[in-house]
Amino acid sequence: MTLKTQTAWAMSKGARQVQEDVLHYGFDASGENGYIIIADGMGGHTSGDIAATLAVEAVDTTLRTPEQNQPDQLKTAVDRANKTLANYIARNPQTMGMGTTLVAVVISKGEIFWASVGDSPFYLIRDEKILRLNEDHSMAIQIDQMAMAGQISQKAAAEHPHRAALTSVIMGGDIARVDLRTTPFEIRKGDVLITATDGIHSLKIQQLLKIALSAPRTADKICASITEAIDAQENPNQDNLAICVSLIL
Template identity: 40%
Template sequence: MKASSKTCFDVSTGIDVGARDYQEDCLVADFPMCESYGIGVLADGMGAHASGDMASALVVSQVFAALKMRRNMLKSGDANIPALLKKAVGEANTAMSNFIKNNPDSKGMGATLIATVVRDNQLYWLSVGDSPLYLIRNGEIQKLNEDHSMAPQIDAMVASGQLSAEVAAQHPDRNCLTSAVLGEEIPRIDCPETPMALEPDDILILASDGLQTLTDGTILKLANKTAASSSAVVTQNLMSAVEAAAMPEQDNISVMVLQIDQMPVMSPEPKTERRIETQPVHRSAEEDAILAALVPDIEEAPDIINQAMAL
């Protein structure tokens, strides 16, 4: 027998309306027990007057179900996961376009997106918009994805002396998105071809930009303070800190916290000969039915997510 390790996931989510009148964030986390993979999807809707809440629900349901349908490919070592992520966001964008065509009053709706797949200790991710994806490792915090809004350009103007920090912080264009899922051509999709190797005790945080009421330093401090605790404790402390800040125009906030651990397992010595045969992927009638539902009627989004989660 030979000792090896098994990647384990501790996941928690939190969502709050903040100071807004409605919730435009949506998220789903699916990390099956005893499985070597997991899926996390988060979207922040835009266009309050144009159904931002429906936009985020549509994007999350489409992307999650599209990935879950291909779970056998995600679990296999031969799958091109970046290609699957891009295909999933493409399907969501098409569904958004179809919905807008069938509901002209919804024109202007859209959403940001973070979609992650973790297989064993490998992290694959895709990002559109300004929702942050953080990695906390060895007492340091790193934002993995870039901000697809005007904020980076405005901050660059501060660095060059063209604007003061005070003016930049209140700039009316600061939160204008430069890329989003709108049912049109997506200007920018970030999706690294090479996965990131995760290490024991790593903490991943997926969030809507409402979490950025807190500075990166504060997020790091709160995560480090409770790193030995469960993800649920980390999530609760982050949500409580945003609430305590009591910002009068606090945006919706959604958070998904994923902690990585590894457990030693014993496995037999590998055989000296190995034969691999590729087989076509067959979907069940249940899976075909769910795929057929990936369209138009946004009211079915919760059912789509629940059905996919049950697979």
């Protein structure tokens, strides 16, 4: 059975002065094969918007020509993004310290592969349940594990000042960890894929699920419902947001 992908996207600066998120996607005319790329330039560092843009452009250049071995192609894309940043920093030493997260998802003939670095999430909604597919390269995981072990309270974990500290990032040097899907993940008709930057974390994961399930079943309506819910919170600390919603048809 041929599966097609209906895709919609949105971006917001939130309460930030600069938009450091970058999003790009491309699908063939059939809607069966394509890719999604999202990057979140490191806030508080120099030239985060440049870092995210360079990374997305490098990955786009790599994925634009489909290959049979998607994991190898995704690994090449991450390496190219990292090398591109290294070369830019070498030519522009004032940008030393810039970096970015990255999520790249390839959809091909009913299967998906992905590569990610950092904390930008990639979710699957299926059978009225939500699952994060990619790894979270931030201190949030370790802090939550401490709470589960009773070392700190749930409240302390939720408010921990280092929750958002990244444990892996693209900065032009060694990458501590890359989450690379090496075996195909099969998608199904009705699946909803949400690729986003961490600005989406203004919604708790069950809120996100409820909003997605209650929206009309089109990618643009689901995407609009999520962004409207985030805007309605009027969070004075709202981070940049980039979101791409893909509905499998």
